[in-house]
Amino acid sequence: QGGGGGPRPPDIEAMLRRGQDRFKSILPGGLGAGRGFVVLLMAAVLMWLGSGVYQVKPGEEGVELLFGKFVQRTGPGLHVWLPEPFGEVLKPNVERTNVINIGFRGSQQDSSGRGAGSRDVPQESLMLTSDQAIIDADFVVQWRIKNAADFLFNIVNQEVTIKVVAESVMREVVGRAPLEGTLTQNRQVVEQHAKELMQKTLDDYGTGVMISDVKLQKVDPPTEVIDAFNDVQRALQDKERQQNEANAYRNDIIPKAKGEAERIIYEARGYKEKAIKDAEGEAKRFISVYDAYAQGKDVTARRLYLERMEDVFRHSQKVIVDQDGDSGGVVPYLPLPELKKREGAK
Numbered sequence: 001q002g003g004g005g006g007p008r009p010p011d012i013e014a015m016l017r018r019g020q021d022r023f024k025s026i027l028p029g030g031l032g033a034g035r036g037f038v039v040l041l042m043a044a045v046l047m048w049l050g051s052g053v054y055q056v057k058p059g060e061e062g063v064e065l066l067f068g069k070f071v072q073r074t075g076p077g078l079h080v081w082l083p084e085p086f087g088e089v090l091k092p093n094v095e096r097t098n099v100i101n102i103g104f105r106g107s108q109q110d111s112s113g114r115g116a117g118s119r120d121v122p123q124e125s126l127m128l129t130s131d132q133a134i135i136d137a138d139f140v141v142q143w144r145i146k147n148a149a150d151f152l153f154n155i156v157n158q159e160v161t162i163k164v165v166a167e168s169v170m171r172e173v174v175g176r177a178p179l180e181g182t183l184t185q186n187r188q189v190v191e192q193h194a195k196e197l198m199q200k201t202l203d204d205y206g207t208g209v210m211i212s213d214v215k216l217q218k219v220d221p222p223t224e225v226i227d228a229f230n231d232v233q234r235a236l237q238d239k240e241r242q243q244n245e246a247n248a249y250r251n252d253i254i255p256k257a258k259g260e261a262e263r264i265i266y267e268a269r270g271y272k273e274k275a276i277k278d279a280e281g282e283a284k285r286f287i288s289v290y291d292a293y294a295q296g297k298d299v300t301a302r303r304l305y306l307e308r309m310e311d312v313f314r315h316s317q318k319v320i321v322d323q324d325g326d327s328g329g330v331v332p333y334l335p336l337p338e339l340k341k342r343e344g345a346k
Contacts, residue, residue, distance in 0.1 A: 052083035059095035061148040064088075070149050090152060094145040097212060100163050102170070103138030104217070126222065127171050133179040134225070138217040139191075141166045141198070143209050150208025162202065162209060169197045170214075180236075187216050 055078050056062040062074035064081050065088040081087045103125030106118025125136050143162055145151045155161050173194045174182055182190055195214040202209050221229040293300040 048083055052081050052087065054079055054081065054089050054091075056091055059093050060091045061094045061145075063090040063092070063148050063152060065090070070153055073149055090148070092145055092148050092151065094148055097142050097144055098159070100141045100143070100159065100166065101138075102141065102163060102167055103136070122222070124167055127174045129174055129179045129182060130176055131178045134222055135174065135179065135182060135219060136222050137170065137174060137182070137219045139166075139170060139194075140213075140215045140217060141211065142213040142215075143211050145208060146210040147208030150206050152208075154206040154208065158207065158209070161205070161207065165201050165205075166194075166198055166214075169201060170194050173197065183219055187219065191216055 054062070056074055056076045058076045060076065062079060064071045064074060064079075066082065067086065068088070079089075081089055103122075104118045104120050120136075120138075122136065125138050127135055127137050129135060141162065151158060173190055177186060177190055191214045195211050198214065199211045202211065220226070289300070289304075
């Protein structure tokens with residue numbers, strides 16, 4: 001308090017002198033002594049050197065730089081390197097799987113691959129197939145760092161480069177495939193070819209990136225032509241159904257026709273063999289009869305006459321008439337053939 005009773009400002013000079021006195025008391029020999037300066041310098045040097053000790057966590061890879069130039073890579077654990085400003089250490093994560101969405105934006109995805117809040121990006125997803133059809137193909141690229149030094153220093157804007165390469169490669173692969181195959185059974189083939197071509201392109205660029213997976217999400221025609229596309233698909237399905245029915249009918253009728261043809265051929269061959277054998281037997285029989293007739297013409301002629309008459313009377317009704325008898329030319333007749341027929345009918 002001053003004489004007038006009002007507050008007085010603090011004495012700044014007195015406060016600075018008290019601070020200097022306390023700092024001098026800490027240092028042995030006082031502030032101006034050479035020993036104290038050396039101790040301070042050594043402490044500063046030790047702290048600076050200690051800043052060169054660094055730790056690489058699991059999943060990371062250390063990249064040591066000397067004056068901004070890459071020197072070597074280090075694995076997880078404690079390491080020592082020149083501190084700044086001479087040395088620098090970068091530690092990117094090489095085990096984390098990074099995801100790039102192409103054709104849509106949104107992280108929450110449902111079972112169909114599209115999130116409820118996702119936004120379509122048609123300038124990335126509209127592609128042309130080999131049969132000159134337009135499709136809207138959304139896909140996801142998963143990638144990891146396989147060489148931290150190449151990843152950090154060979155390319156700028158790494159994620160943008162990977163996205164551009166993935167989009168270009170997918171357009172090329174889809175452009176080689178027909179629409180029907182891309183929409184249905186060839187999706188896995190498209191994904192595999194795109195993954196291989198992406199990896200090759202990125203390796204040629206020396207990006208140090210490994211493509212772990214490529215997944216097609218939504219592959220549909222553009223919204224503007226979806227109704228016409230559905231009509232075309234229904235027509236194709238009807239065409240395929242009719243083709244299947246025709247193939248089934250062909251597969252049913254052709255074997256039957258071939259079997260019937262084989263049966264007719266075998267019957268004709270059998271008839272041919274039978275006719276030939278019958279003709280040969282008839283010829284041999286005629287020759288034998290002719291030989292017998294040539295040796296005894298009367299006997300053979302009589303035998304042939306009797307055999308023929310026997311055949312004629314075997315199948316005819318017979319009435320026996322005695323012209324010399326006392327019954328007026330009629331004799332009793334016992335109908336034995338009719339009795340035999342009746343017995344056979346019973």
